[in-house]
Amino acid sequence: xxxxxxxxxxxxxxxxxxxxxxxxxxxxxxxxxxxxxxxxxxxxxxxxxxxxxxxxxxxxxxxxxxxxxxxxxxxxxxxxxxxxxxxxxxxxxxxxxxxxxxxxxxxxxxxxxxxxxxxxxxxxxxxxxxxxxxxxxxxxxxxxxxxxxxxxxxxxxxxxxxxxxxxxxxxxxxxxxxxxxxxxxxxxxxxxxxxxxxxxxxxxxxxxxxxxxxxxxxxxxxxxxxxxxxxxxxxxxxxxxxxxxxxxxxxxxxxxxxxxxxxxxxxxxxxxxxxxxxxxxxxxxxxxxxxxxxxxxxxxxxxxxxxxxxxxxxxxxxxxxxxxxxxxxxxxxxxxxxxxxxxxxxxxxxxxxxxxxxxxxxxxxxxxxxxxxxxxxxxxxxxxxxxx
Amino acid sequence: xxxxxxxxxxxxxxxxxxxxxxxxxxxxxxxxxxxxxxxxxxxxxxxxxxxxxxxxxxxxxxxxxxxxxxxxxxxxxxxxxxxxxxxxxxxxxxxxxxxxxxxxxxxxxxxxxxxxxxxxxxxxxxxxxxxxxxxxxxxxxxxxxxxxxxxxxxxxxxxxxxxxxxxxxxxxxxxxxxxxxxxxxxxxxxxxxxxxxxxxxxxxxxxxxxxxxxxxxxxxxxxxxxxxxxxxxxxxxxxxxxxxxxxxxxxxxxxxxxxxxxxxxxxxxxxxxxxxxxxxxxxxxxxxxxxxxxxxxxxxxxxxxxxxxxxxxxxxxxxxxxxxxxxxxxxxxxxxxxxxxxxxxxxxxxxx
Amino acid sequence: xxxxxxxxxxxxxxxxxxxxxxxxxxxxxxxxxxxxxxxxxxxxxxxxxxxxxxxxxxxxxxxxxxxxxxxxxxxxxxxxxxxxxxxxxxxxxxxxxxxxxxxxxxxxxxxxxxxxxxxxxxxxxxxxxxxxxxx
Numbered sequence: 085x086x087x088x089x090x091x092x093x094x095x096x097x098x099x100x101x102x103x104x105x106x107x108x109x110x111x112x113x114x115x116x117x118x119x120x121x122x123x124x125x126x127x128x129x130x131x132x133x134x135x136x137x138x139x140x141x142x143x144x145x146x147x148x149x150x151x152x153x154x155x156x157x158x159x160x161x162x163x164x165x166x167x168x169x170x171x172x173x174x175x176x177x178x179x180x181x182x183x184x185x186x187x188x189x190x191x192x193x194x195x196x197x198x199x200x201x202x203x204x205x206x207x208x209x210x211x212x213x214x215x216x217x218x219x220x221x222x223x224x225x226x227x228x229x230x231x232x233x234x235x236x237x238x239x240x241x242x243x244x245x246x247x248x249x250x251x252x253x254x255x256x257x258x259x260x261x262x263x264x265x266x267x268x269x270x271x272x273x274x275x276x277x278x279x280x281x282x283x284x285x286x287x288x289x290x291x292x293x294x295x296x297x298x299x300x301x302x303x304x305x306x307x308x309x310x311x312x313x314x315x316x317x318x319x320x321x322x323x324x325x326x327x328x329x330x331x332x333x334x335x336x337x338x339x340x341x342x343x344x345x346x347x348x349x350x351x352x353x354x355x356x357x358x359x360x361x362x363x364x365x366x367x368x369x370x371x372x373x374x375x376x377x378x379x380x381x382x383x384x385x386x387x388x389x390x391x392x393x394x395x396x397x398x399x400x401x402x403x404x405x406x407x408x409x410x411x412x413x414x415x416x417x418x419x420x421x422x423x424x425x426x427x428x429x430x431x432x433x434x435x436x437x438x439x440x441x442x443x444x445x446x447x448x449x450x451x452x453x454x455x456x457x458x459x460x461x462x463x464x465x466x467x468x469x470x471x472x
Numbered sequence: 473x474x475x476x477x478x479x480x481x482x483x484x485x486x487x488x489x490x491x492x493x494x495x496x497x498x499x500x501x502x503x504x505x506x507x508x509x510x511x512x513x514x515x516x517x518x519x520x521x522x523x524x525x526x527x528x529x530x531x532x533x534x535x536x537x538x539x540x541x542x543x544x545x546x547x548x549x550x551x552x553x554x555x556x557x558x559x560x561x562x563x564x565x566x567x568x569x570x571x572x573x574x575x576x577x578x579x580x581x582x583x584x585x586x587x588x589x590x591x592x593x594x595x596x597x598x599x600x601x602x603x604x605x606x607x608x609x610x611x612x613x614x615x616x617x618x619x620x621x622x623x624x625x626x627x628x629x630x631x632x633x634x635x636x637x638x639x640x641x642x643x644x645x646x647x648x649x650x651x652x653x654x655x656x657x658x659x660x661x662x663x664x665x666x667x668x669x670x671x672x673x674x675x676x677x678x679x680x681x682x683x684x685x686x687x688x689x690x691x692x693x694x695x696x697x698x699x700x701x702x703x704x705x706x707x708x709x710x711x712x713x714x715x716x717x718x719x720x721x722x723x724x725x726x727x728x729x730x731x732x733x734x735x736x737x738x739x740x741x742x743x744x745x746x747x748x749x750x751x752x753x754x755x756x757x758x759x760x761x762x763x764x765x766x767x768x769x770x771x772x773x774x775x776x777x778x779x780x781x782x783x784x785x786x787x788x789x790x791x792x793x794x795x796x797x798x799x800x801x802x803x804x805x806x807x808x809x810x811x812x813x814x815x816x817x818x819x820x821x822x823x824x
Numbered sequence: 825x826x827x828x829x830x831x832x833x834x835x836x837x838x839x840x841x842x843x844x845x846x847x848x849x850x851x852x853x854x855x856x857x858x859x860x861x862x863x864x865x866x867x868x869x870x871x872x873x874x875x876x877x878x879x880x881x882x883x884x885x886x887x888x889x890x891x892x893x894x895x896x897x898x899x900x901x902x903x904x905x906x907x908x909x910x911x912x913x914x915x916x917x918x919x920x921x922x923x924x925x926x927x928x929x930x931x932x933x934x935x936x937x938x939x940x941x942x943x944x945x946x947x948x949x950x951x952x953x954x955x956x957x958x959x
Binding site for chain 2: 837900
Binding site: 234286289 | 832836888918
């Protein structure tokens with residue numbers, strides 16, 4: 085396996101992008117990444133696209149081919165593939181793109197994530213995101229993605245005394261971070277009281293505990309280290325790309341207060357990167373709900389199980405804290421266009437590691453971690469990126 | 473050949489609406505309306521309850537309390553006027569849910585409020601003839617009266633299942649007879665949500681004529697008089713008719729009251745007489761003789777002469793499955809909630 | 825909705841109606857929903873998974889009160905979803921009915937009832953199955 089570098093990034097704003105179709109967004113992010121990398125489209129060997137649900141959201145499958153075509157690359161007969169791992173599709177696409185370059189099969193690839201969610205009414209989107217759960221034994225009985233996290237939140241509160249206020253602190257922090265991110269869907273802070281008073285979604289979680297419905301796309305260009313030497317710009321290396329899985333249904337799991345898939349993916353990633361947790365300077369984690377971030381910092385081993393709530397309340401994960409988490413605003417404030425999220429996380433890592441994160445820059449960021457979860461924890465990816 | 477009841481079970485939804493609440497919505501005199509009808513509250517099925525679910529719960533109780541295994545049930549007949557499907561049998565679903573499939577016969581019955589007793593008679597015939605060992609007869613309904621109509625005060629929901637056989641009996645059925653005519657007192661046309669009725673025509677020429685004739689035929693056939701029975705159960709479209717018809721036949725109110733559930737849960741239609749019978753079987757002792765006469769609009773009556781036997785003492789008739797506990801385990805709801813649960817609110821989206 | 829929409833749910837009728845799971849003939853672990861292979865014994869369990877009907881009794885592991893439903897569940901809003909640990913071992917997710925949020929706690933003893941789960945619109949097939957009520 086050879087070293088793989090991220091040499092270019094491109095991202096659309098996330099949000100309700102009424103004027104733009106999925107293909108517009110995908111192409112825009114991809115073109116920007118190519119331009120940023122300082123390469124031309126003729127340098128690209130393959131296109132990988134992470135997308136969860138275009139087949140249901142916009143009745144379109146074959147997203148890789150669609151984007152390659154409208155990016156004008158069809159004439160090159162470029163290989164493309166769409167990769168699905170629920171809302172970890174972005175990280176899944178990155179993982180496979182990484183493997184293709186690391187293995188030597190490809191030298192330079194574009195990997196994007198895109199989702200167009202606002203073409204359907206909210207209840208239908210709720211149904212579609214719930215397809216990531218076990219359709220026959222969970223969704224069928226009325227489960228939604230957020231209801232699963234709500235049940236985990238209640239159990240977490242029961243076992244560890246985690247409070248509603250501690251959950252709210254996650255949303256407050258991520259909104260504050262999102263306010264500093266030009267690509268974020270919500271660029272405004274929220275007060276803790278607003279989180280507590282927001283309309284209920286699935287109690288104990290309210291509207292402001294949950295990631296929004298978003299449109300958006302993000303793309304990065306990956307190159308082999310040799311190829312990257314010929315390119316300008318500060319270089320960022322993918323030190324680890326790791327995945328772990330678990331049972332599809334939450335009811336079959338060992339634990340209702342965390343994801344084993346996250347813990348295992350983390351161990352694998354640390355081993356691949358040859359690094360320890362202490363060396364990680366900041367992280368983007370899958371805060372699809374506020375409890376998700378609390379469980380993530382526990383499952384990733386940054387705090388012990390059950391200590392995520394108090395750690396958040398203490399400011400450990402805030403900017404300037406011991407481990408800044410979701411400086412981009414996270415899924416909560418940056419937005420969560422399902423398949424795009426995993427790539428958007430990587431872009432935040434790259435910007436931070438290149439020192440280009442402006443107002444939200446983590447000082448002396450050398451090692452960053454991205455954690456992307458599919459559905460309710462049946463799939464987890466951990467990527468570790470570092471300054472080359 | 474002695475045929476009788478092997479086991480029985482009931483199901484009454486948990487929600488109730490008071491007649492006063494309904495009267496208030498339609499500008500009627502709230503305290504008066506309950507007294508006029510003799511119905512003070514009625515059972516309301518939740519949005520996830522229908523004839524199938526009520527029938528399954530009742531049948532499961534009957535099975536649990538009997539020594540009979542699911543695959544020993546040779547027939548399931550469900551009588552109702554509110555089967556959830558116009559075409560696709562409730563009985564097949566019930567049979568599946570009690571583990572009786574696939575080697576049995578099953579069908580849905582409809583005869584207004586007496587479809588449950590018609591199912592009992594069919595089971596008796598099949599068992600009595602030796603064609604089968606056990607048959608499950610169920611009366612179940614989630615009936616609807618049009619908003620504002622007099623029926624709205626009484627049309628309610630419930631189910632009772634009677635497992636008929638000739639072995640392991642808790643009660644024997646000495647005799648049954650019926651009385652059937654073509655009488656347009658109450659009907660619901662295909663595709664219509666609410667029934668229509670002939671107002672006062674539902675009284676003398678309908679309910680009273682058929683029950684009186686059928687009840688007298690029964691007593692004549694078995695040479696009994698009202699004094700021979702501990703209990704008498706009549707169809708109960710309201711709380712008044714059963715007491716009046718009983719009096720005309722010579723029964724006393726105390727014979728009728730144990731099986732008279734309409735004042736508290738309304739008219740459960742096909743379930744009304746089977747539920748009344750279940751309530752009486754809950755408290756009966758060996759030797760008790762029970763007089764039963766059902767009535768279904770359209771119109772007809774089925775009468776039964778039942779005697780409780782020793783084995784009833786070994787059946788667990790207490791606890792949450794007892795009819796009395798189900799009546800008492802109630803949650804009162806207001807008209808708005810009732811309208812929501814009964815689908816009287818027009819929804820958008822997928823629930824349309 | 826297609827007339828075939830109900831078929832994929834019909835296949836699971838036995839488990840939905842009667843809580844029929846299965847049990848590994850090697851190690852005795854009970855599964856619900858039934859699994860083709862034991863998660864502990866793997867290949868050894870092939871051909872040795874036995875049908876096992878669950879009693880439908882258990883306790884609440886966790887629960888939520890759903891306010892933002894999936895399409896088809898609007899009329900029930902707000903509804904309670906619970907994770908129930910059945911006495912035989914497996915946990916499952918189901919709705920809780922005939923109770924308000926004040927009557928459900930982690931540890932509440934529950935038993936199954938037969939209810940309508942959903943339908944393919946007003947003209948489509950109706951789905952029945954288990955829900956739970958507090959004891």
